[in-house]
Amino acid sequence: VSHANTPVQMLSMFVPAIVHEGREAPTYVGLATLVLALAAAWRPFRHWRIAFWLTVAVVALLIGAGDATPVAQMAYHVPLYDRFRVGARHLILASFALTVLAAFGLAALRRGELSRRALYSALVCVLVTLAAVACAIAGWPTGFELDTERGLPWALPIWPGAV
Secondary structure, three states: OOOOOOHHHHHHHOOOOEOOOOOOOOOOOOHHHHHHHHHHOOOHHHOHHHHHHHHHHHHHHHHHOHHHOOHHHHHHOOOOHHHOOOHHHHHHHHHHHHHHHHHHHHHHHHHOOOOHHHHHHHHHHHHHHHHHHHHHHHHOHHHOOEOOOOOOOOOOOOOOOOO
16 A cells, blocks of 8 residues: 555545656546546446446545555455555556446437436536535645646736736
8 A cells, every 4th residue: 555545645536736646546537537427327237337337446446545445455365466566556447447437428428318417416526526625725725735846837817926
């Protein structure tokens, strides 16, 4: 769990500017991907593949969180699995699983099988979570390490410190 993300770093799924061990642990897949993946997962047992990829995403995210959950320690006791060195590498599986779920959601949307309620509910869940993370960053700025080194490639006239 040495390269695992902390719970705060796992929030980089919603805000890519949160610094995390990004070399082998991708977390940000895009907000549209999260919305479509959540919409597809709204009824996980409708299709066995959705249940499978939802399970992969959840387990990989829990392992990628390291000591924050007991899943990484439990997985380490599985024979042969204990030979793997960095559990955070499972976050690539989570990214892939979320992308596959988003594809299922998009396909269901195009076929008209996805209800507006499921789509809007997923959108509201993602936006509320994003707003909560933004409020947490604004209210507790010292608790989040943000990648501000590069800055914005452009400036708004209303942005503080803009030229």
